[in-house]
Amino acid sequence: MHKDLAGLEAPGCDLPQTRRGHERRLALLLSANALFLERGFDAVSLDDIVHHAGGSKASIYKYFGNKVGLFTAICDYRREIFLEGICVPFKPGKDQLKGYLTSTLITFSRHITDPEHIAFMRLVIEQSxxxxxxxxxxxxxxxKRIQQAIASALSRTAEQGxxxxxxxxYSAMMYFGILRNFEWQIIMGLQQQFSEQEIIEYIQYCVERFLDGHRQI
Incomplete structure (x- = not known):
């Protein structure tokens, strides 16, 4: 995790060239991540981050440009972790579309129920x-990247008839709408009404209906 964070590049900013620079940049990322989740973006100043991580504000400007750049770098890291297991390339002839679509949504549902992800998504929505x-x-x-991965799988399966x-x-957007209600309930802090098994059964049912709508009549 920490190694991946240290390697994230902020557009228009410098990447550290020394071990000490990497360690300083990493400390700033980890501290900002923790403080943003604890207090919220607006309540955290650059001075707070520097006090927590050590170093100076000059390092933030050098490696991230500003506070928004620092926040965006953290979003990039968290996005890559979230997409792991979701944006998996579809392999025609090896993967069955039904199984691929079902497993993708099951993985997605487990990611969106992670408490730290929930807290960060609320922060992202606020800043957006x-x-x-x-x-x-x-x-x-x-x-959009997730939708494009599913659209690619659908397109390749359609090419095979x-x-x-x-x-x-459009179909990919419809597909991810299957979990939209659950996702918003979670983000809004509503009590979870379904067990994991019930959610899996719901996903299986919806994928069947989704594929019914894409079969030749």
Missing amino acids: QKNPEVALYLHEQGP QIVCPDPM
Whole structure:
């Protein structure tokens, strides 16, 4: 985890060239991550991060540009961890589409129930309202990437004549809508009404209906 964090590059900023520089950059990332989750983005100053991590504000400007750049770098790391197991390339001839779609949603459902992910998503939603550029960047690198992975699987299966899918991206958006209600309940802090097994059964049911809509009549 820490090694991956140290290697994240902020656009337009420098990556450290020495071990000490990597350690300083890593300390700033870890401290900012912890403080943002604990207090919220607006309540944390650059001085707070420096006091927690050590070093100086000059290092933040050098490696991240500013506080938003630091936040974006953390989002990049957390996004890659979240997408692991979700944006898995579909392999025609090896993977069955039904199993691929089902396992993707099951993995997605487990990721969105992680307490730290929930806390960070609330933070992301709050900041997205204040910074449209950050919102667009996070959407392009997160939800859109996931949708494109599913759209690719649908398109390749359609090319083989196994399903009918004239607009794979629209279908991918519909597919992820299967868990939208659960996701918003979790983010809004509503009590979970279903067990993990019930969610799996719901996913299996919805994937069946989803594929029914893409079969030749």
